[in-house]
Amino acid sequence: MFSTRVAISEINEGADGFELTIRPEDLKLEYKDAIFESPVITIVESHRTGLEITLIVSVETTIGLVCARCLEKFDFPFRSAFELHLKGLKGGQRVVDFVEEDFAFIEKDMGLIDLEERIRDEIILEIPKIPLCKDNCAGIEYTPSDEAVDPRWLKLKELKQK
Numbered sequence: 001m002f003s004t005r006v007a008i009s010e011i012n013e014g015a016d017g018f019e020l021t022i023r024p025e026d027l028k029l030e031y032k033d034a035i036f037e038s039p040v041i042t043i044v045e046s047h048r049t050g051l052e053i054t055l056i057v058s059v060e061t062t063i064g065l066v067c068a069r070c071l072e073k074f075d076f077p078f079r080s081a082f083e084l085h086l087k088g089l090k091g092g093q094r095v096v097d098f099v100e101e102d103f104a105f106i107e108k109d110m111g112l113i114d115l116e117e118r119i120r121d122e123i124i125l126e127i128p129k130i131p132l133c134k135d136n137c138a139g140i141e142y143t144p145s146d147e148a149v150d151p152r153w154l155k156l157k158e159l160k161q162k
């Protein structure tokens with residue numbers, strides 16, 4: 001299912017789960033030096049008791065990053081999770097807003113949950129700020145070459161060889 005939307009009516013009572021495969025272009029992901037080409041696999045574990053719904057959302061993808069030490073490109077295995085809490089309202093009051101970031105009231109005329117923005121935020125917030133291709137990356141390899149040698153030393157070398 002290529003979508004970021006979940007129908008509230010399709011979330012079963014009790015514990016359930018489903019998986020969404022989202023194209024990175026659908027999330028409009030943008031981050032400095034990062035390349036988003038892999039699908040974003042989103043595994044959702046749902047717990048529903050009547051009008052109260054908790055969604056535990058795990059996000060997995062591969063992001064092309066540039067190592068901060070050796071400046072090589074590498075594939076970063078991104079993995080993060082967050083929880084969303086939704087509560088349905090009986091009585092159909094019209095004006096209800098987000099109480100907190102990850103808590104929302106479902107109004108009578110709301111039928112879909114759109115995870116797009118929340119998943120995008122999660123990836124952009126959790127992307128490593130100092131990406132490393134491996135924990136012990138040694139950085140840029142230094143290979144001494146003649147080019148790096150001060151020409152005055154080369155002159156000396158020539159003199160010595162004479």
Ligand SMILES: [Zn+2]
Binds near residue numbers: 068132133
């Ligand atoms: Zn590196």
